[in-house]
Amino acid sequence: MKKLINDPEDVVVEALRGMAAAHPDHLRVDLEKKVIYRKDAPVRGKVGLVSGGGSGHEPMHGGFVGLGMLDAACAGEVFTSPVPDQMMAATTAVDGGAGVLHIVKNYTGDVMNFEMAAEMADADSGIQVRTVVTNDDVAVKDSLYTAGRRGVGVTVLLEKIVGAAAEQGRPLEEIADLATKVNESGRSMGLALTSCTVPSAGKPTFELGDDEFELGIGIHGEPGRERRPMASARELAQQLVEPILEDLPRKDGQPVLAFVNGMGGTPLIEQYLMFNEVQTILAKADIQVARSLVGNYITSLEMAGLSVTLLTLDDDLIGLWDAPVNTPGLRWGA
Amino acid sequence: MKKLINDPEDVVVEALRGMAAAHPDHLRVDLEKKVIYRKDAPVRGKVGLVSGGGSGHEPMHGGFVGLGMLDAACAGEVFTSPVPDQMMAATTAVDGGAGVLHIVKNYTGDVMNFEMAAEMADADSGIQVRTVVTNDDVAVKDSLYTAGRRGVGVTVLLEKIVGAAAEQGRPLEEIADLATKVNESGRSMGLALTSCTVPSAGKPTFELGDDEFELGIGIHGEPGRERRPMASARELAQQLVEPILEDLPRKDGQPVLAFVNGMGGTPLIEQYLMFNEVQTILAKADIQVARSLVGNYITSLEMAGLSVTLLTLDDDLIGLWDAPVNTPGLRWGA
Numbered sequence: 115m116k117k118l119i120n121d122p123e124d125v126v127v128e129a130l131r132g133m134a135a136a137h138p139d140h141l142r143v144d145l146e147k148k149v150i151y152r153k154d155a156p157v158r159g160k161v162g163l164v165s166g167g168g169s170g171h172e173p174m175h176g177g178f179v180g181l182g183m184l185d186a187a188c189a190g191e192v193f194t195s196p197v198p199d200q201m202m203a204a205t206t207a208v209d210g211g212a213g214v215l216h217i218v219k220n221y222t223g224d225v226m227n228f229e230m231a232a233e234m235a236d237a238d239s240g241i242q243v244r245t246v247v248t249n250d251d252v253a254v255k256d257s258l259y260t261a262g263r264r265g266v267g268v269t270v271l272l273e274k275i276v277g278a279a280a281e282q283g284r285p286l287e288e289i290a291d292l293a294t295k296v297n298e299s300g301r302s303m304g305l306a307l308t309s310c311t312v313p314s315a316g317k318p319t320f321e322l323g324d325d326e327f328e329l330g331i332g333i334h335g336e337p338g339r340e341r342r343p344m345a346s347a348r349e350l351a352q353q354l355v356e357p358i359l360e361d362l363p364r365k366d367g368q369p370v371l372a373f374v375n376g377m378g379g380t381p382l383i384e385q386y387l388m389f390n391e392v393q394t395i396l397a398k399a400d401i402q403v404a405r406s407l408v409g410n411y412i413t414s415l416e417m418a419g420l421s422v423t424l425l426t427l428d429d430d431l432i433g434l435w436d437a438p439v440n441t442p443g444l445r446w447g448a
Numbered sequence: 449m450k451k452l453i454n455d456p457e458d459v460v461v462e463a464l465r466g467m468a469a470a471h472p473d474h475l476r477v478d479l480e481k482k483v484i485y486r487k488d489a490p491v492r493g494k495v496g497l498v499s500g501g502g503s504g505h506e507p508m509h510g511g512f513v514g515l516g517m518l519d520a521a522c523a524g525e526v527f528t529s530p531v532p533d534q535m536m537a538a539t540t541a542v543d544g545g546a547g548v549l550h551i552v553k554n555y556t557g558d559v560m561n562f563e564m565a566a567e568m569a570d571a572d573s574g575i576q577v578r579t580v581v582t583n584d585d586v587a588v589k590d591s592l593y594t595a596g597r598r599g600v601g602v603t604v605l606l607e608k609i610v611g612a613a614a615e616q617g618r619p620l621e622e623i624a625d626l627a628t629k630v631n632e633s634g635r636s637m638g639l640a641l642t643s644c645t646v647p648s649a650g651k652p653t654f655e656l657g658d659d660e661f662e663l664g665i666g667i668h669g670e671p672g673r674e675r676r677p678m679a680s681a682r683e684l685a686q687q688l689v690e691p692i693l694e695d696l697p698r699k700d701g702q703p704v705l706a707f708v709n710g711m712g713g714t715p716l717i718e719q720y721l722m723f724n725e726v727q728t729i730l731a732k733a734d735i736q737v738a739r740s741l742v743g744n745y746i747t748s749l750e751m752a753g754l755s756v757t758l759l760t761l762d763d764d765l766i767g768l769w770d771a772p773v774n775t776p777g778l779r780w781g782a
Contacts, residue, residue: 116641116642116658116659116661116678116752117641117718118641118681118684118714118718118719118721118722118754119680119681119718119721120680120681120682120721125717125721126717128681128721128724129717129718129720129721129724130720131724132719132720132721132722132723132724132725132727132742133720135723135724135727135737135740136720136723136727136740136742137740169717170715170717172715172716172717172720173716177716192717307450307451307452308450324450325450327450344450346453346454347452347453347454347462348454350452374470378713378715378716379712379713379715379750379752380452380750381504381506381712381713381747381749381750382506382507382511382712382744382747383459383460383463383503383504383506383526383749384451384452384453384463385452385466386463386464386466386467386470386506387452387453387454387459387462387463387466388452388466389466389469389470390462390463390465390466390469393466393469393470403469406469406470406471407470408466408470408776410716410744413715413716415715415717416713416714416715416752418450418713418750420452440780442742445779445780446774446779446780446782447782448780448781
């Protein structure tokens with residue numbers, strides 16, 4: 115294992131130190147609790163947005179803290195859920211009197227721990243908490259760390275869109291309904307060309323042959339649908355987009371947001387090339403791509419691979435997507 | 449070789465198609481000439497900024513086209529200089545009557561071809577062209593593709609800073625002087641943990657053992673200073689920052705911009721961890737980090753590795769750095 119780290123045990127806290135040092139005007143980092151806060155949290159009268167999960171998916175979630183997106187992100191160890199204590203601290207700290215939304219990817223540990231934190235926050239401080247659990251991955255029904263579908267790329271889009279709505283001052287119930295709507299309007303599927311290596315494990319999570327890829331890979335390297343022989347970008351895009359379209363709730367004429375996400379080790383030139391393939395497939399199906407996102411946003415350390423997320427849009431979602439955002443990982447108009 | 453591509457010969461043009469499809473509101477792409485334009489180019493009365501170079505370093509340069517940065521970027525084949533014909537077309541297309549600056553990384557092919565294009569633009573259309581050649585890499589004096597130092601990370605910072613100055617309407621001579629000043633105020637050094645694979649070659653450019661890294665690597669995988677045994681992030685940061693500081697023009701009290709750049713295959717969590725190490729070294733040397741940048745900006749396909757760039761700042765440079773920018777790869781305040 116060759117990595118730019120010191121002791122594998124210190125990776126998360128040292129990276130958090132780096133985030134704090136790189137973004138002093140925007141973020142405040144509680145190094146003991148491993149929670150990243152928007153510097154001006156709590157924002158009075160605004161619904162607070164809290165997310166979190168295992169580290170190793172950067173920029174998600176810590177890189178999405180800031181104006182127009184999250185108020186706090188709890189960082190677990192690499193590929194390990196944060197604990198309720200972190201989520202409880204974040205929830206209390208960002209409550210500006212309008213309640214808090216927990217944005218949780220559907221992994222058993224995360225769901226359980228966020229649930230516990232929500233109950234504690236209500237019991238201890240009377241903070242109103244609503245929860246959305248993202249489960250957009252069409253690859254598998256149940257998985258190594260999940261009952262039901264896994265939460266992946268839609269989480270990024272949801273944090274942006276719901277973050278903009280919270281910034282507008284929409285109330286908690288409306289924010290929670292919007293979050294549910296975004297999750298239900300999006301579907302994702304990924305593939306891997308290589309494994310990643312968890313620092314504390316020191317060796318690749320799995321092995322893939324030189325001529326195969328894993329279709330439907332999870333963001334922790336957990337198995338997908340199957341291993342298939344390596345194919346052209348054109349064929350791979352088809353294998354990702356087809357199962358998404360089969361399952362995507364969408365009426366004729368509704369545009370989509372197309373999100374091509376690098377898993378960490380796949381260069382941007384290949385991501386744009388794949389975006390071209392995705393766009394070509396959608397154009398043939400007479401589906402308009404009204405908005406798009408290409409880059410490394412929800413990653414699996416240095417895994418080579420890519421995921422595609424499609425989100426069915428309406429005017430409200432487009433307006434919220436276009437609204438200003440100012441985070442280390444996503445920034446425009448601010 | 450496992451890559452998300454179709455025919456290796458089509459990688460660049462297909463990625464350009466993807467860029468055009470992903471950024472229709474911001475960019476216009478001439479697929480035949482392989483030039484990416486800011487959509488509203490030429491901007492009347494503004495100095496036009498043209499850069500370019502081999503592909504494989506994305507988001508540089510095409511991802512830096514837009515308001516507050518470049519007006520056009522010429523894309524060569526992977527790790528291969530674009531040709532004078534492309535640069536000539538770009539120069540003519542972006543001239544808004546105030547002349548054009550060529551921003552050229554110091555590689556023999558790029559320098560020669562941009563020089564030829566500048567002469568042609570002057571002779572054919574009377575367009576005033578000035579050129580800045582970046583050469584900030586302290587690793588080696590001469591290199592596989594370079595006489596003199598190589599141009600690396602400072603190029604990104606220069607395109608942002610000089611782009612902001614052009615947006616303000618500063619005249620060509622002033623823009624050219626500013627570009628020279630930025631180049632002279634910055635120094636860089638990189639390292640690699642793995643090689644990258646050029647699609648048309650189909651195999652890694654070089655081999656590195658499991659316990660070694662290459663100090664002073666070039667962005668095309670060309671040799672650096674030497675191979676050394678793998679070390680901790682703390683020691684690696686020291687090996688990068690020390691030679692930079694030895695050479696960086698800087699008076700006591702002047703702050704710096706610290707830029708930690710991923711080479712393509714190194715995850716963001718490691719980049720932030722390394723930023724923490726760099727920041728710690730600079731704090732000990734009593735050097736204030738007034739601005740920072742962390743992420744994949746000038747890459748070498750999927751190479752695992754990292755470079756550090758330090759740029760000595762003054763108030764003018766800070767103001768220009770903070771000015772709005774709206775490109776696919778760098779975006780704030782717009």
